[in-house]
Amino acid sequence: MEHALDITLTVNGTPVSRRVEARQHLVDFLREELGLTGSHVGCEHGVCGACTVRVDGEIVRGCLMLAVQANGCKVDTIEGLSDSKEVGELQRAFHERNSLQCGFCTPGMLMAARDLQLKNPAASREQIRAHLSGNYCRCTGYQAIVDAIEEVLHGKS
Amino acid sequence: MGKAELPLHAPGTRVDKGYIGQSVPRPNAKRLLQGRGAFVDDLRFPRLAHVAFFRSPHAHARIKRLDFGNALKSAGVIDVFDGRAVAEYCTPWVGVLAHLKGIKSPPQHAIAIERACWQGEAVAAVVAESRTQAEDAVDLIDADWEELPAVLDMDEALSGRCVIHPELGDNICFKREHDTGGVDEAFAKADLVVEETYRFGRHTGVCLEGRSILADYNAAEHTLTVHHSTQAPHMMQDVFSRHLGIPEANVRVIARDVGGSFGIKVHVYPDEMATAALSVMLRRPVKFVADRLESFLTDIHAREHKVTIRLACSKDGEILAFDLDDLSAIGPYSVYPRTSGIEGNQVVNLTGGPYKHQKYRAKLNVVFTNKNVTCQYRAVGHPIAVALTEGIVDLAAQNLKMDPAEFRRRNLIPDDAYPYTFPSGVKFEKLSHHQCLDQLLGLMNYASLRKEQADLRGRNIFRGIGLAAMIEVTNPSPAFYGVGGARISAQDGATLRLEPTGMVTVMCSVTEQGQGTEGIFAQIAASAVGVSMDKVRVITGDTGVTPYGGGTWASRGAGIGGEAVLLAGRALLSNILDVASKVLNLEKETLDIENNAIVDKLTQEKKMPLEELGRITYFRPDILPLDFQAELTVTRHYTPREYAFTFTNGIQASLVEVDTDTGFVKLLKHWCVEDSGTVINPMLVDEQLRGGVAEGIGAALYEECLYSPEGQLLNGNMADYVVPMSGEIPDIVCAHIETPTRQSQLGAKGVGEAGTAGAPGAVMNAINDALAPLGARVTAMPFTPERILRALGRIA
Ligand code: FES
Ligand code: FES
Numbered sequence: 018m019e020h021a022l023d024i025t026l027t028v029n030g031t032p033v034s035r036r037v038e039a040r041q042h043l044v045d046f047l048r049e050e051l052g053l054t055g056s057h058v059g060c061e062h063g064v065c066g067a068c069t070v071r072v073d074g075e076i077v078r079g080c081l082m083l084a085v086q087a088n089g090c091k092v093d094t095i096e097g098l099s100d101s102k103e104v105g106e107l108q109r110a111f112h113e114r115n116s117l118q119c120g121f122c123t124p125g126m127l128m129a130a131r132d133l134q135l136k137n138p139a140a141s142r143e144q145i146r147a148h149l150s151g152n153y154c155r156c157t158g159y160q161a162i163v164d165a166i167e168e169v170l171h172g173k174s
Numbered sequence: 175m176g177k178a179e180l181p182l183h184a185p186g187t188r189v190d191k192g193y194i195g196q197s198v199p200r201p202n203a204k205r206l207l208q209g210r211g212a213f214v215d216d217l218r219f220p221r222l223a224h225v226a227f228f229r230s231p232h233a234h235a236r237i238k239r240l241d242f243g244n245a246l247k248s249a250g251v252i253d254v255f256d257g258r259a260v261a262e263y264c265t266p267w268v269g270v271l272a273h274l275k276g277i278k279s280p281p282q283h284a285i286a287i288e289r290a291c292w293q294g295e296a297v298a299a300v301v302a303e304s305r306t307q308a309e310d311a312v313d314l315i316d317a318d319w320e321e322l323p324a325v326l327d328m329d330e331a332l333s334g335r336c337v338i339h340p341e342l343g344d345n346i347c348f349k350r351e352h353d354t355g356g357v358d359e360a361f362a363k364a365d366l367v368v369e370e371t372y373r374f375g376r377h378t379g380v381c382l383e384g385r386s387i388l389a390d391y392n393a394a395e396h397t398l399t400v401h402h403s404t405q406a407p408h409m410m411q412d413v414f415s416r417h418l419g420i421p422e423a424n425v426r427v428i429a430r431d432v433g434g435s436f437g438i439k440v441h442v443y444p445d446e447m448a449t450a451a452l453s454v455m456l457r458r459p460v461k462f463v464a465d466r467l468e469s470f471l472t473d474i475h476a477r478e479h480k481v482t483i484r485l486a487c488s489k490d491g492e493i494l495a496f497d498l499d500d501l502s503a504i505g506p507y508s509v510y511p512r513t514s515g516i517e518g519n520q521v522v523n524l525t526g527g528p529y530k531h532q533k534y535r536a537k538l539n540v541v542f543t544n545k546n547v548t549c550q551y552r553a554v555g556h557p558i559a560v561a562l563t564e565g566i567v568d569l570a571a572q573n574l575k576m577d578p579a580e581f582r583r584r585n586l587i588p589d590d591a592y593p594y595t596f597p598s599g600v601k602f603e604k605l606s607h608h609q610c611l612d613q614l615l616g617l618m619n620y621a622s623l624r625k626e627q628a629d630l631r632g633r634n635i636f637r638g639i640g641l642a643a644m645i646e647v648t649n650p651s652p653a654f655y656g657v658g659g660a661r662i663s664a665q666d667g668a669t670l671r672l673e674p675t676g677m678v679t680v681m682c683s684v685t686e687q688g689q690g691t692e693g694i695f696a697q698i699a700a701s702a703v704g705v706s707m708d709k710v711r712v713i714t715g716d717t718g719v720t721p722y723g724g725g726t727w728a729s730r731g732a733g734i735g736g737e738a739v740l741l742a743g744r745a746l747l748s749n750i751l752d753v754a755s756k757v758l759n760l761e762k763e764t765l766d767i768e769n770n771a772i773v774d775k776l777t778q779e780k781k782m783p784l785e786e787l788g789r790i791t792y793f794r795p796d797i798l799p800l801d802f803q804a805e806l807t808v809t810r811h812y813t814p815r816e817y818a819f820t821f822t823n824g825i826q827a828s829l830v831e832v833d834t835d836t837g838f839v840k841l842l843k844h845w846c847v848e849d850s851g852t853v854i855n856p857m858l859v860d861e862q863l864r865g866g867v868a869e870g871i872g873a874a875l876y877e878e879c880l881y882s883p884e885g886q887l888l889n890g891n892m893a894d895y896v897v898p899m900s901g902e903i904p905d906i907v908c909a910h911i912e913t914p915t916r917q918s919q920l921g922a923k924g925v926g927e928a929g930t931a932g933a934p935g936a937v938m939n940a941i942n943d944a945l946a947p948l949g950a951r952v953t954a955m956p957f958t959p960e961r962i963l964r965a966l967g968r969i970a
Pocket of ligand 2: 123688
């Protein structure tokens with residue numbers, strides 16, 4: 018491999034070492050090298066949010082960050098947050114309100130929603146919509162997604 | 175928004191116990207919530223090869239020379255093929271249907287041979303060990319082109335000055351004329367004639383998951399297994415078999431999780447056919463996933479229309495006639511196998527649809543151009559027909575100084591007029607326009623909104639209210655495709671099996687793309703058999719497993735597939751009771767199934783759990799009478815045949831505010847009242863409607879595939895092609911009238927496309943209502959700030 022580098026990072030709590038091509042994006046690394054296919058690729062140019070993952074506590078677009086840039090970082094994906102139950106409440110609300118149809122956007126939506134829950138738990142409906150405005154969903158019309166997040170943040174039904 | 179208020183069972187239908195009409199969550203959504211779905215790109219195969227395509231940079235050009243020398247030397251490359259090489263394994267196709275009289279289109283190859291007819295058409299395929307390596311090698315292909323004149327404008331195409339396919343004689347793919355007679359007379363005696371020309375921007379589906387296919391040919395068995403992000407597995411099984419020369423029984427198409435489809439994934443795509451051929455050629459699995467840029471260049475586009483419509487009416491607001499002239503451009507080929515003539519044909523069938531006029535004339539021309547192909551995208555033709563009709567209806571009302579709701583009330587077909595034959599020839603079983611209108615006006619508080627609007631106008635705030643009534647094609651019979659010779663099933667089937675554990679397995683030919691098909695099938699099966707939903711497992715999307723059927727398109731999943739599940743569920747119930755009667759030595763008529771157990775029908779006394787019945791049937795049949803054989807697997811099918819289509823109706827309203835300084839439109843609220851017959855799961859239906867409305871809003875305000883004068887797609891990426899995000903879409907209020915179809919036991923009609931069908935017209939009317947006091951009107955979608963400012967005379 019030309020332009021390959023060794024990286025060590027923590028993915029969903031587990032240390033991982035790999036030799037990766039310098040040009041490989043983080044989301045491709047997660048999907049192709051680690052088989053973590055829950056993070057999706059919708060546009061590869063930073064618009065749709067399907068590839069959203071968390072790096073050192075901040076959500077990022079996995080298609081705009083290189084795997085080598087995650088060297089030494091702590092990366093969390095939907096699989097990890099599901100197993101740790103960190104997004105369990107959100108998943109329950111999404112399920113009960115049918116806040117997903119095809120589900121392709123859903124892991125990214127949940128990452129963004131969790132980020133909002135951590136950073137602005139008092140967010141209004143408008144702020145929820147604004148926080149999700151980088152996550153494209155073609156199926157739902159967004160309303161049930163906003164409803165579910167609002168319910169989790171404010172205990173509304 | 176709370177849960178919709180609905181009766182548990184639709185009035186008048188014979189509905190089984192249990193879950194029908196309830197907002198139960200979809201069981202299959204859980205894996206998607208954890209990122210543990212199985213989209214095609216998530217699958218892992220040994221020896222998997224990846225293909226990337228070298229695509230034409232020109233709208234129309236002859237391929238003078240293709241040099242693969244450098245590409246073949248590139249790291250990881252397995253092989254590189256041109257159109258001729260692939261054509262040896264995959265025969266070309268022609269996208270015509272016999273019932274669209276006179277439709278024509280040239281043969282189309284998986285990979286272009288000699289000539290490329292749109293920017294983005296694949297002209298070579300590179301197969302490599304990874305997609306990245308394949309893409310690297312694509313960049314190394316050396317090509318010489320001779321550019322040919324490109325036909326891009328519809329009128330230019332119609333003129334025939336430059337013919338794209340000389341062997342066809344002209345650029346007209348399809349034309350149709352329809353005339354009830356008496357139209358000129360009606361216009362002559364009318365008190366008011368209004369005429370307007372509407373333009374619709376070519377746009378596309380933008381499924382979040384790109385088109386994806388993984389073809390796996392087994393040379394030893396001469397079998398092809400295709401993992402495909404598709405809506406129609408059996409149709410694709412036939413197509414792969416036919417064009418690759420593999421017996422149909424040897425082709426298996428599996429569509430597991432599909433990341434959105436909206437009609438985009440129901441067509442035959444050349445690059446997907448090439449991928450399947452490459453798997454045969456290379457005797458190994460080959461995968462193609464369209465990236466976003468390829469998706470914009472090659473996913474079908476839709477709805478490029480320019481339509482002039484005239485309406486004649488009396489001074490008291492009675493519509494007398496419509497006269498329509500539609501010109502539509504479809505790219506260089508009619509798409510196989512559904513054709514690109516259907517969209518325009520639907521515009522002719524549906525224009526004026528909700529109203530009771532008797533005179534109608536329509537002219538349609540569908541022309542070839544050198545842009546990407548267009549074909550059926552969610553709501554096919556409806557958004558055009560609805561916007562035209564409702565736009566011109568509003569203009570007539572405005573001229574008569576009549577309230578648009580009142581104008582509609584005078585003209586909507588009365589609710590007691592059914593069955594009814596519309597002047598275009600389509601037949602309505604039973605619709606409920608007036609009930610829907612009344613419900614909508616109440617729901618949105620129409621009168622007080624009008625008052626608020628008037629008050630705000632005094633303060634230079636320009637709000638508009640737009641209505642759009644509509645009819646919609648659902649549950650199509652073979653009249654849609656089968657009669658034209660397409661091997662597309664209008665029938666669907668369901669197999670239900672009682673397992674030894676008392677579980678019920680459902681296998682159905684209708685597929686799931688997120689709309690909740692599997693969820694409602696579980697509801698219907700559980701209700702019909704008498705088990706709880708946690709006892710039901712649903713399998714769809716596998717030609718090797720399910721009965722044969724059409725899949726998901728034209729709002730048919732619930733109405734057709736759901737009926738098959740219901741019929742199979744009732745048959746299974748009966749067969750289970752046969753067994754129970756033998757085991758318990760009781761009359762079958764005295765027994766029933768309730769809550770996973772055989773019960774006494776009258777007393778509901780529990781006689782035997784289903785798992786006990788299952789155990790005996792499968793493991794101790796020796797204790798059953800010798801002359802009795804239990805049958806705990808049943809299959810039933812259903813095709814609607816009485817009506818060509820089971821029409822639904824509905825009405826939408828949009829409330830907008832237009833900023834007259836910036837031209838920006840703020841959507842404040844949207845309402846949708848829909849009659850889709852029996853509602854199986856209100857929560858799913860409402861989300862379908864909302865998602866559809868959002869797509870319609872995209873068409874009305876944001877989305878257009880823009881081409882340069884040379885035929886280059888200018889905004890083929892998600893940054894430049896604007897789709898609605900969460901900040902743009904308002905809350906959408908949904909409500910239902912339920913007029914079940916009498917053609918089926920379930921009574922369900924389709925609903926998947928209604929939102930998309932009605933929203934553009936409602937938004938357009940709302941904007942024009944807001945602009946009316948300023949003397950401005952817009953008629954070209956999408957209604958960008960630029961177009962609105964131009965209409966206002968703020969910019970040149
Ligand atoms: S795939 Fe990363 S933002 Fe779309
Ligand atoms: S659920 Fe399909 S894109 Fe959001």
